[in-house]
Amino acid sequence: MSDTVAPKGLVHALLLDGSGGADPYPWSKVASWTADEGCLWLHFDFEDEAAQNWLRDESGLNDIAFGSLTNSETRPRALNRGDNLLLTLRGINMNPDSEPDDMVSLRIWTNGSRLISTRRRRLVSTEDVLAELAAGSGPRDTVQLLVVWTERITERMTDTIESFEDRVLAIEERLLNEETTGIRMELATLRKQIISVRRYLAPQREAMNRLVAENLSWLDDLNRLRLREINDRLIRHIEDMDEVRDRAVLAQEELTSRIAEQMNARSYLFTIAAVIFLPLGFLTGLMGINVGGMPGIDNDYAFWVVVLLCLFSGLGLTLIFKMRRWF
Numbered sequence: 001m002s003d004t005v006a007p008k009g010l011v012h013a014l015l016l017d018g019s020g021g022a023d024p025y026p027w028s029k030v031a032s033w034t035a036d037e038g039c040l041w042l043h044f045d046f047e048d049e050a051a052q053n054w055l056r057d058e059s060g061l062n063d064i065a066f067g068s069l070t071n072s073e074t075r076p077r078a079l080n081r082g083d084n085l086l087l088t089l090r091g092i093n094m095n096p097d098s099e100p101d102d103m104v105s106l107r108i109w110t111n112g113s114r115l116i117s118t119r120r121r122r123l124v125s126t127e128d129v130l131a132e133l134a135a136g137s138g139p140r141d142t143v144q145l146l147v148v149w150t151e152r153i154t155e156r157m158t159d160t161i162e163s164f165e166d167r168v169l170a171i172e173e174r175l176l177n178e179e180t181t182g183i184r185m186e187l188a189t190l191r192k193q194i195i196s197v198r199r200y201l202a203p204q205r206e207a208m209n210r211l212v213a214e215n216l217s218w219l220d221d222l223n224r225l226r227l228r229e230i231n232d233r234l235i236r237h238i239e240d241m242d243e244v245r246d247r248a249v250l251a252q253e254e255l256t257s258r259i260a261e262q263m264n265a266r267s268y269l270f271t272i273a274a275v276i277f278l279p280l281g282f283l284t285g286l287m288g289i290n291v292g293g294m295p296g297i298d299n300d301y302a303f304w305v306v307v308l309l310c311l312f313s314g315l316g317l318t319l320i321f322k323m324r325r326w327f
Helices: 049-057 063-070 124-135 142-155 157-176 183-213 221-287 302-323
Strands: 010-016 022-024 040-045 077-081 084-091 104-110 114-119
Touching (some): 010 124, 040 049, 049 114, 063 084, 077 183, 084 142, 084 183, 142 221, 157 183, 157 221, 183 221, 221 302
Parallel strands (some): 040 114
Antiparallel strands (some): 010 022, 010 040
16 A cells, blocks of 8 residues: 555544644655654544555554454453553444444554544544544643543433433333333333443443553543543443433333233223123023923013013122122
8 A cells, every 4th residue: 555545444644733723644644753743643444454454564553452453343441551552442323323322432542642543433422522623622632632532432421321311211200100002112122222331331431440540651640530530420321321220120110010900900800790790691591491391481571580680680799799899
C-alpha cells in the first residue's frame, strides 16, 4: 500500500491543536509524524483489509496490540505494556434500526502522544467528541481525548437506562390496572436487553478500575480523578439496571400470579356451574328413561312440574352457595 494513499478503512486522521480543536492530518505525513507536532488520532474501520495491513505492518504496534485492535469479538478490558495502554470499551448502539443491547465495541491503543482506535460500527459517542473538536471545545491532548471519550460513552448510557426504567414502570402500572395482555412478551424482551447490556458493563467497570490504577506516566492525578468519577457513574448505571432487573422479575412473578388467579377464578365458576347442573342433569335423565311405570306420562302438566322442580332446585342450590359465600 502506498504511503500517500490512505486505506479505505481510515475513518479520520486528526492532529489535536492543543486548544480544544483538531485539524485533518495528511496521510502522507503519518509515517513521519513526531510527538512534537501534537497528539495524533487515527481512527479506523478494522474490517477493511488495507487498514488491517497498515496496522499490522506499518503502525509499529506489536502483535498483541494489533490483535486487540482487529479482534471482532471482544469484552471490555484494560491492559498496559510499559507506557502503552490497550483499552476495549462498549457503548450503547444508537444507530437506526438497532437494539440497545447490541452494543458497539471500541478498541483504543495509545502511548500518551499517539492514539489509534478501531471500530466496526458507528458509535455516537465518537461523533460527540468530533463535534466538540469542531467547535473548539474538545480535548487538548491524548489524555483528555481518552477521558472525554469514555465520559461520552458513559453519558450516552443514561437515556437507555432511563428507558428501561420507564418501560418497567409502564408494565407495573398496567399490572395494577389488572391488564395482562401482551405483558409477558414485553417483560421477556426487557429482561433480555438488560441482561445483554449488563453483560458488558460489568467487565467495563473492572476495565475502568484497572485503567485508574495503571502506572502510566502520562496519566496525571487530575485525569485519574475524572476517570474515577466516570467509573462511579458507570457503577450507578449498573446498580440502576440491577434495580430494573429486580423490578422486572417481581413484575413477572406478579403477572404469573394474576394469570393463575384468573385461571382459578374461571375454574371455580365452571365448578360451581357443574355442581348446580349436576343434580338437574340427574333429575332430567331419570325422568327421560323409557320404561313402564314412569309417573306423569298421561298427565298434561307433568312436563311443567318437572321444569318447575328443576328451576326451584337450581335456585335453591344457588341460594345455598350464596349463603355459604362460595361465590
